[in-house]
Amino acid sequence: MRWKEQLLTLTPYQPGKSIESVKRQYHLDKIVKLASNENPFGCSDKALAVLENSASLALYPDGYATLLREELAAFLDVAENELIFGNGSDNLIQMISRALLHPNASTIMADHTFSQYKHNAVIEGAIIKEVPTINGEHDLEGMLAAIDEQTNLIWVCSPNNPTGTYISEQKLTSFLDKVPEHILVVLDEAYYEYVVAEDYYDSISLTRKYQNLIVLRTFSKIYGLAALRIGYGVACPAIIQALEPAREPFNVNVLGQLAAASALADQEFVERCKEKNRQGLAQFYDFCHKNSLSYYPSQTNFILIDFKVDADQVFQFLLKRGFIVRSGIALGFPTSLRITIGSFEQNEGVLTALEEFLTKNK
Numbered sequence: 001m002r003w004k005e006q007l008l009t010l011t012p013y014q015p016g017k018s019i020e021s022v023k024r025q026y027h028l029d030k031i032v033k034l035a036s037n038e039n040p041f042g043c044s045d046k047a048l049a050v051l052e053n054s055a056s057l058a059l060y061p062d063g064y065a066t067l068l069r070e071e072l073a074a075f076l077d078v079a080e081n082e083l084i085f086g087n088g089s090d091n092l093i094q095m096i097s098r099a100l101l102h103p104n105a106s107t108i109m110a111d112h113t114f115s116q117y118k119h120n121a122v123i124e125g126a127i128i129k130e131v132p133t134i135n136g137e138h139d140l141e142g143m144l145a146a147i148d149e150q151t152n153l154i155w156v157c158s159p160n161n162p163t164g165t166y167i168s169e170q171k172l173t174s175f176l177d178k179v180p181e182h183i184l185v186v187l188d189e190a191y192y193e194y195v196v197a198e199d200y201y202d203s204i205s206l207t208r209k210y211q212n213l214i215v216l217r218t219f220s221k222i223y224g225l226a227a228l229r230i231g232y233g234v235a236c237p238a239i240i241q242a243l244e245p246a247r248e249p250f251n252v253n254v255l256g257q258l259a260a261a262s263a264l265a266d267q268e269f270v271e272r273c274k275e276k277n278r279q280g281l282a283q284f285y286d287f288c289h290k291n292s293l294s295y296y297p298s299q300t301n302f303i304l305i306d307f308k309v310d311a312d313q314v315f316q317f318l319l320k321r322g323f324i325v326r327s328g329i330a331l332g333f334p335t336s337l338r339i340t341i342g343s344f345e346q347n348e349g350v351l352t353a354l355e356e357f358l359t360k361n362k
């Protein structure tokens with residue numbers, strides 16, 4: 001068969017190891033998964049309740065996601081035509097790439113950042129310009145300098161996955177001021193709800209000021225609904241309208257729409273998770289200081305820690321003890337682990353195992 005050449009160079013996404021497979025392989029009965037930045041506290045009870053008496057599964061979902069759209073528009077104080085929904089924000093990344101990229105277009109992104117920007121750009125055959133991060137942060141000056149005649153699309157991930165670092169308001173706006181208006185800037189804010197930095201920007205109001213900016217958020221992280229696949233984009237109506245034809249008609253499932261709308265109404269849950277996450281991060285910071293390990297200060301629910309040894313060695317050590325984390329090797333940080341912040345007990349568990357690793361490998 002004559003597959004697109006680009007596909008032959010790609011490997012499928014490697015998900016973190018599944019809980020079941022690790023249980024079987026290592027004969028363990030308790031596994032703690034801290035690999036995919038999921039919420040250790042689950043989701044709001046309100047989201048669970050609505051799933052119990054939910055709609056008919058025989059009918060197609062509402063392709064306009066009317067209820068969720070109304071609730072989210074009110075919550076964010078935006079118009080309904082400033083929103084677009086995706087089957088996870090991964091689906092929005094795909095739509096945007098499909099809408100703007102082709103072999104004569106270039107796209108700019110950080111190195112290292114979320115892998116799906118590059119993956120989709122490769123499939124579209126676009127020219128990819130990766131600009132190295134500096135101290136885990138986007139080099140926005142470098143990204144501006146990479147703009148050329150063919151540039152259609154720039155990816156900015158803040159807070160950034162896998163480093164956890166963020167961009168300050170001043171840095172972001174001075175960057176946006178310099179990007180030509182015909183280039184779309186995607187601001188991926190998957191971890192927005194976890195941010196505590198004082199000099200963080202109000203991205204939604206920036207979409208008013210910059211008519212070439214789209215903000216991506218998700219219900220997969222702090223809202224704890226990763227399994228239901230709901231992400232959304234916020235931008236001026238012209239951007240949304242241009243993207244809509246690239247969206248599959250029924251891309252957001254009915255259970256996801258219902259659960260997300262209910263989850264949104266429970267901001268107490270979100271606040272509680274945000275607070276517990278900061279307390280959890282403090283456990284990791286203490287551990288790093290005590291053991292003189294370097295890490296990036298995080299505005300997210302994960303932390304990238306440098307162990308100064310082959311990351312897979314630490315990864316395997318933890319796996320045998322029932323902790324699944326993310327090796328930095330596939331993320332561009334070959335001596336680091338990316339660990340999701342869990343509950344207090346989960347954090348204690350993984351940190352105790354890591355202490356043991358450090359003692360044994362002195």
Ligand SMILES: *Cc1c(COP(=O)(O)O)cnc(C)c1O
Pocket residue numbers: 037087088089090091114157160161188190217218219220226229230231
């Ligand atoms: C998790 C994550 C996503 C994907 O989220 P979904 O809505 O589950 O597809 C997108 N961007 C970043 C940076 C992420 O970490």
